[in-house]
Amino acid sequence: MSDMIPRPKPRPGPESLPYWQAAREHRLALPKCDRCEKFWFPPSASCPHCLSAKFTFCDVSGRGKVFSHVTFNRVYRASFSERVPYVVALIELEEGPRLLTNIVGISPEEVRCDMPVEVVFEDIDAEASIPQFRPRGSC
Amino acid sequence: MMSIITDTTQIEPSRELRDTCAIVGTATSRLGKVPGVSSLDLLVEAIRNALDDAGLQASDVDGVLCRGPDESYSHHQLVAERLGINARFSTTLTNGGASQIMSVALAVMAIRFGLAKTIVCGFGRDTWSRTHASEEARVKNETRPEAMRAREFGPEYGYFGATAAHAFGATRHMHLYGTTRDQFGEIAVAFREHALRNPDAQMKKTLSIEDYHAARMIVSPFGMFDCSLRSDAAGAVIVTSAARARDMKQPAVLIKGFGTHNNTRGWFADDNMVVTAAKLSGEAAYRMAGLGPRDVDTAQIYDCFTYMVLTQLEDYGFCKKGEGGAFVSSGALRLGGALPCNTSGGQLSEAHCEGMLQIVEGVRQLRHTYPVERQVKDAEIALISGHGGNQVCHSTLILGRAS
Numbered sequence: 001m002s003d004m005i006p007r008p009k010p011r012p013g014p015e016s017l018p019y020w021q022a023a024r025e026h027r028l029a030l031p032k033c034d035r036c037e038k039f040w041f042p043p044s045a046s047c048p049h050c051l052s053a054k055f056t057f058c059d060v061s062g063r064g065k066v067f068s069h070v071t072f073n074r075v076y077r078a079s080f081s082e083r084v085p086y087v088v089a090l091i092e093l094e095e096g097p098r099l100l101t102n103i104v105g106i107s108p109e110e111v112r113c114d115m116p117v118e119v120v121f122e123d124i125d126a127e128a129s130i131p132q133f134r135p136r137g138s139c
Numbered sequence: 140m141m142s143i144i145t146d147t148t149q150i151e152p153s154r155e156l157r158d159t160c161a162i163v164g165t166a167t168s169r170l171g172k173v174p175g176v177s178s179l180d181l182l183v184e185a186i187r188n189a190l191d192d193a194g195l196q197a198s199d200v201d202g203v204l205c206r207g208p209d210e211s212y213s214h215h216q217l218v219a220e221r222l223g224i225n226a227r228f229s230t231t232l233t234n235g236g237a238s239q240i241m242s243v244a245l246a247v248m249a250i251r252f253g254l255a256k257t258i259v260c261g262f263g264r265d266t267w268s269r270t271h272a273s274e275e276a277r278v279k280n281e282t283r284p285e286a287m288r289a290r291e292f293g294p295e296y297g298y299f300g301a302t303a304a305h306a307f308g309a310t311r312h313m314h315l316y317g318t319t320r321d322q323f324g325e326i327a328v329a330f331r332e333h334a335l336r337n338p339d340a341q342m343k344k345t346l347s348i349e350d351y352h353a354a355r356m357i358v359s360p361f362g363m364f365d366c367s368l369r370s371d372a373a374g375a376v377i378v379t380s381a382a383r384a385r386d387m388k389q390p391a392v393l394i395k396g397f398g399t400h401n402n403t404r405g406w407f408a409d410d411n412m413v414v415t416a417a418k419l420s421g422e423a424a425y426r427m428a429g430l431g432p433r434d435v436d437t438a439q440i441y442d443c444f445t446y447m448v449l450t451q452l453e454d455y456g457f458c459k460k461g462e463g464g465a466f467v468s469s470g471a472l473r474l475g476g477a478l479p480c481n482t483s484g485g486q487l488s489e490a491h492c493e494g495m496l497q498i499v500e501g502v503r504q505l506r507h508t509y510p511v512e513r514q515v516k517d518a519e520i521a522l523i524s525g526h527g528g529n530q531v532c533h534s535t536l537i538l539g540r541a542s
Binding site for chain 2: 007008009010011012013016020042067068069070071072073074076077079080083085086088090098099100101102108112113114124130
């Protein structure tokens with residue numbers, strides 16, 4: 001693992017900075033509307049459900065299920081050349097929002113739609129961590 | 140899960156627009172690998188050929204509608220400048236592969252309401268040259284300007300490119316309905332068979348289902364032959380009023396209906412990756428035309444990936460949702476089948492021009508001028524689809540042979 005070219009770090013905008021700061025602390029936190037109390041993702045400056053601009057980043061369960069998934073066999077960037085084949089999945093969180101991630105701790109052929117998963121964090125370096133998901137119940 | 144439509148009132152697209160305009164000229168540029176020619180010059184080449192086809196001069200045109208390369212500003216001005224004309228009505232559209240049909244739709248509205256008389260719509264790209272023409276291009280292998288690339292929520296996970304986005308839909312469809320790679324493969328094989336009848340097509344070799352399965356995987360469930368081509372290609376059509384079209388060189392092809400829909404909540408929201416915006420786009424086009432899927436003799440479907448053909452065939456009502464796999468396996472898409480589809484080879488095997496060549500082929504089929512092995516017998520109605528804009532924007536065009 002140590003010889004790998006590091007994966008690209010996310011380049012947060014002002015709206016997503018709190019999300020990545022929470023991830024650094026190994027917390028999954030999403031914007032939640034103060035008015036309609038719904039979560040959304042990706043972060044933006046107003047609630048897409050009711051257009052309120054008052055919201056708070058709140059921790060979520062970190063549990064969800066795989067909505068869909070793909071396996072990268074082709075290398076699109078050198079930083080992933082030693083990771084192929086790897087899975088990119090769309091996770092639907094229990095709280096509703098969907099987010100892109102990798103599925104780890106399972107071979108690509110075993111990933112299924114609707115499979116229950118939970119969050120686990122990977123530290124890219126001393127400054128950045130990214131949420132990943134693994135099958136729920138595994139370790 | 141429900142698809143969310145902001146306004147659930149059924150709108151009634153104006154039937155006054157039906158049959159008011161016609162396509163009177165159409166052509167392509169050289170297709171496939173055309174090194175050393177910019178996408179702009181390819182587009183001008185296609186427009187020049189389309190004017191010849193129509194028997195018109197550039198000075199007869201008073202409108203220009205086009206999509207440019209992603210980094211181009213006001214591309215229609217560059218096109219009109221090269222044609223040596225001033226334009227009454229002109230703009231650039233930026234809905235990806237849905238733009239080309241939207242150009243035709245906008246042309247009809249502009250002509251019908253007196254903003255212009257004769258409008259050229261077209262698109263050109265130089266994607267093969269950009270990604271192959273030099274060693275530098277091969278290494279870079281990138282067609283999108285930096286400002287369009289994602290900064291987060293993708294690249295850190297190794298998520299890149301349109302192939303993966305569409306592959307998500309394919310996986311979900313396979314999960315819900317038992318759709319198989321054999322069925323995707325039949326789409327690739329059928330369109331290749333059509334391309335072999337088309338001397339202008341980029342792909343010249345036969346493709347069997349065994350070749351399809353033996354090819355390397357790109358982003359599973361997509362292998363190499365599920366993916367469309369990188370092409371240098373341009374196409375153009377010339378739109379004018381149906382009244383003017385009567386006296387022109389070519390048999391007029393009437394614009395019977397069009398519609399658009401954009402699932403702007405996103406490809407990853409709701410069920411949008413499985414029930415696409417082609418459904419509502421198509422329903423609007425059918426209503427304007429006063430027609431339904433049973434009336435369609437040939438479909439020219441936006442085929443950036445095999446799966447997108449299968450799911451759009453369902454969304455357009457040619458079969459039920461979930462039955463697209465069985466429908467394509469029946470051989471329906473082949474010339475001589477129940478619904479000959481992408482009869483020039485499509486973006487999978489003719490050339491990828493973001494839906495522009497689908498319009499060209501629809502017009503040509505309705506003129507009945509092809510040799511018998513390429514002609515959809517007695518084709519009266521063609522349905523054409525456009526798809527783009529981050530996977531969620533769809534446009535539909537229904538053309539009819541003038542009686």
